Amino acid sequence: MKNYKISSWLFLQGDDSRAWQKDYEDDSWQSVTTPHDWSVSNPFNKSNSSGTGYLPGGIGWYRCHIPLADFSIMDNSIVQLTFDGVYKNAQVWVNGYNQGIRPSGYSSFTFDLTEILQYTPDNELVIAVRVDHSDIADSRWYNGSGITRNVWLEIHDPIFIEKYGTTFSTTECKSESSKICIEHMITNTYSTTSEVTIVNELVSMNEEQTFSCEKTIILQPHETSNISFNESLDNPRLWSTDKPNLYVLTTNLYYEVDGHKFHSKYTNHVGIRTANFDANNGFFLNNINIKLKGVCLHEDAGCFGTAVPVSVWVRRLLKLKEMGCNAVRMAHNPHAPELYTLCDILGLLVIDEAFDEWENPKNKWWQGHNVYPPKTEGYAHHFPNWYQEDLKNMVMRNRNHPSIIAWSIGNEIDYPNDPYANPLFEEMTGNNDANKPAQERIYNPNRPDTSRLTTIANNLIKIVKSIDETRPVTLAAAFPELSSQTGLLNDLDLIGYNYKEHLYEEHHKLFPNQPIIGSENGHGYSQWKIVRDTPYIPGQFLWTGIDYLGEARGWPIHGSAAGLLDLAGNEKPRYFLRKSWWTEEPMIYLVTRPLETDTNSNAQLKEWSKKWDYCIGEKVEIVCFSNCEQVEIELNGKRTPLVYDEAFGYFVTCVDATDSSIKAFGYKGSQKVEEELSTILSPAQVKLNRWQIPAELIDVLTFVFPVIDQEVAQIECSLLDRNEKLSVSSQKVTVSVQNGKLLGIEDGKLDDITDYTEAFRTTNDGKLVIYVQKNNTDNTQLRIETNGIRDTLFTL
Numbered sequence: 001m002k003n004y005k006i007s008s009w010l011f012l013q014g015d016d017s018r019a020w021q022k023d024y025e026d027d028s029w030q031s032v033t034t035p036h037d038w039s040v041s042n043p044f045n046k047s048n049s050s051g052t053g054y055l056p057g058g059i060g061w062y063r064c065h066i067p068l069a070d071f072s073i074m075d076n077s078i079v080q081l082t083f084d085g086v087y088k089n090a091q092v093w094v095n096g097y098n099q100g101i102r103p104s105g106y107s108s109f110t111f112d113l114t115e116i117l118q119y120t121p122d123n124e125l126v127i128a129v130r131v132d133h134s135d136i137a138d139s140r141w142y143n144g145s146g147i148t149r150n151v152w153l154e155i156h157d158p159i160f161i162e163k164y165g166t167t168f169s170t171t172e173c174k175s176e177s178s179k180i181c182i183e184h185m186i187t188n189t190y191s192t193t194s195e196v197t198i199v200n201e202l203v204s205m206n207e208e209q210t211f212s213c214e215k216t217i218i219l220q221p222h223e224t225s226n227i228s229f230n231e232s233l234d235n236p237r238l239w240s241t242d243k244p245n246l247y248v249l250t251t252n253l254y255y256e257v258d259g260h261k262f263h264s265k266y267t268n269h270v271g272i273r274t275a276n277f278d279a280n281n282g283f284f285l286n287n288i289n290i291k292l293k294g295v296c297l298h299e300d301a302g303c304f305g306t307a308v309p310v311s312v313w314v315r316r317l318l319k320l321k322e323m324g325c326n327a328v329r330m331a332h333n334p335h336a337p338e339l340y341t342l343c344d345i346l347g348l349l350v351i352d353e354a355f356d357e358w359e360n361p362k363n364k365w366w367q368g369h370n371v372y373p374p375k376t377e378g379y380a381h382h383f384p385n386w387y388q389e390d391l392k393n394m395v396m397r398n399r400n401h402p403s404i405i406a407w408s409i410g411n412e413i414d415y416p417n418d419p420y421a422n423p424l425f426e427e428m429t430g431n432n433d434a435n436k437p438a439q440e441r442i443y444n445p446n447r448p449d450t451s452r453l454t455t456i457a458n459n460l461i462k463i464v465k466s467i468d469e470t471r472p473v474t475l476a477a478a479f480p481e482l483s484s485q486t487g488l489l490n491d492l493d494l495i496g497y498n499y500k501e502h503l504y505e506e507h508h509k510l511f512p513n514q515p516i517i518g519s520e521n522g523h524g525y526s527q528w529k530i531v532r533d534t535p536y537i538p539g540q541f542l543w544t545g546i547d548y549l550g551e552a553r554g555w556p557i558h559g560s561a562a563g564l565l566d567l568a569g570n571e572k573p574r575y576f577l578r579k580s581w582w583t584e585e586p587m588i589y590l591v592t593r594p595l596e597t598d599t600n601s602n603a604q605l606k607e608w609s610k611k612w613d614y615c616i617g618e619k620v621e622i623v624c625f626s627n628c629e630q631v632e633i634e635l636n637g638k639r640t641p642l643v644y645d646e647a648f649g650y651f652v653t654c655v656d657a658t659d660s661s662i663k664a665f666g667y668k669g670s671q672k673v674e675e676e677l678s679t680i681l682s683p684a685q686v687k688l689n690r691w692q693i694p695a696e697l698i699d700v701l702t703f704v705f706p707v708i709d710q711e712v713a714q715i716e717c718s719l720l721d722r723n724e725k726l727s728v729s730s731q732k733v734t735v736s737v738q739n740g741k742l743l744g745i746e747d748g749k750l751d752d753i754t755d756y757t758e759a760f761r762t763t764n765d766g767k768l769v770i771y772v773q774k775n776n777t778d779n780t781q782l783r784i785e786t787n788g789i790r791d792t793l794f795t796l
Helices: 310-322 337-346 383-398 451-467 480-486 501-510 525-533 573-582 695-704
Strands: 002-005 008-013 030-033 058-067 078-083 090-094 097-102 109-112 124-133 151-156 159-173 177-188 194-204 210-219 224-234 247-257 260-270 275-278 282-285 288-290 292-297 327-330 349-353 404-411 473-477 494-498 516-521 539-542 548-554 557-560 588-597 603-605 619-626 630-635 638-641 643-645 650-656 662-668 671-677 685-691 713-720 732-738 740-746 760-762 767-774 781-786 789-795
Touching (some): 177 210, 383 451, 494 501, 525 573, 619 630, 685 781, 685 789
Parallel strands (some): 292 327, 516 539
Antiparallel strands (some): 008 058, 177 224, 247 260, 275 282, 713 767, 732 781
């Protein structure tokens, strides 16, 4: 098989009823590169939906001209066109022939173009795609608009492996020997019987270990057949979170037709591992018990929208790994294929999720979070006709990823009165009901009954099991107080609870044979301790790992601040608090905040910061996030031990501010770590640092993603004072690029509604990130301008 990425397109934001025609004049259209998200190229506007980040949707067209002479297409080739994802309602024409529509913006879909090639007199393929994202209050978070994922032209020989037709699984895992199963779905398009030899070659990524197996089969004319290999592999290099060893599975098809010999080659990246959940003992990876230290992730990245370059995800995911994170929940839909591959490479376990709503819509906030009345647009409109195809697509597309350990069929489907209700509860309240009108809380017999959800769930479970029996099926329950009584949870292999830690003990007894996991959790220490200290709870998934666009509280806030990293991928203070709970290497992070008292004499604490510029004598809370056994501070030459606060999970004391610096020291065994805070002065210089892929990852990442280092340069920009300390200030920074292209600037400030197309932005606590497309033939140079500081030049 030959696989070609189609990335150069012409784009029109707007509608034109003639744009599907092959000879349509598109010379005036904008040239874009896919993946492409047009929403982030438009201004934030209060008239748009708060739920989707105050960015517009609308209708857009894409057209692509492909000279067939550029491709090795034989007379009997099978040619397929695959879209990894288009948000949304994608309607596709090829040379004017209507191929069909795919409503979901998260599913991959493929069209067979083999016949159409016969009707191409000018040897040119013209692909036209109409994207309709008119209902911009269709989601509770930002999803972007356009061809937001990759597009591929795939050319097969006449006997070929079907799309997602190779399955790799580990049936038994031991360090000295493992059993694996390789399955192929192979199609013969000839009108004659064919003999095909299948040779599987399994090579470790470092090429130290090789294994092969083969079979010869007979395929009848136009037959599709399933072929299985059950093999043993000695001394396998097991995939784990600490050592994510991967193999390259190359499948070769050899056959001869009419005297012509054919050799087709298919490649997959796979890992050898077993994973299972135990109702009493938690989660096991390769028979080793580990806790899942997980985060939930949406798929946007600030100024890129949902068309996120691979290297941008690498930077973000590595920071989460450094914090101790070992798992990701894909919220609340299948993500781009590259993200799963990165989890394979980096060693992050994954719960993949199919739906946020089923046959009836949830409330969609469009005037601010929880501001009534809501809108009810979204995927539910298409669920009855498309859920089977979309669910099958998720499982078939992703089932070879060793990182995936569970399939989730839904998120908070049982959210109370949204829209389902039940007479067991006269009044139902959920996680976000602060402003819900009274009539929306009470039981209404005219609403759909929650019992219906059990029927749907069991149907979805059967669909998943028909494709993959090696992984458990789960869902994230919002209201298990009720769902535990309606049967919704009964047939799940793994029960996910959102923010319901207080039910763990009771429901462990209620469901003694089913593991329970925190599928969505808050950031508090108590929520972590119950996971840490309870053997039968396998882990938790924080909401969220990274800030995301949408689900906004109200203008001008255009995103959610729930993350440990901000939109720019920079660490927030609570990132380091979490790191102190999830890692073993000694660390310390010193923060402060003023201690104030309100009229009721209650302590009011502001946000933590790295500031130490308080008035002399002002009451200040000193906090150290540390995994050390002992922590002390030094102020005015005096050392004071800090007390560990078991309610909040950090070391703390209160002091009177002085004009001297403050130091913190942590001791763990014979190891010592320290940090110092002193008065920060006004910005005096700009520091620019190009983030680089770590050397130990370059080979494997560039093997899987050959152009990963070329697609985008990530420049971390910091304002420093004259003592070279970070100046936690907000200051406008303007960027110009020579011999390159400015792709965007992200500061992570959720109230900054500067257009993403602008060449300036304001620093957030003295930092922002600049994204640049390099010119491969000349040196690319950045000029950074900001008030009061001499212009800074930086060469890539």
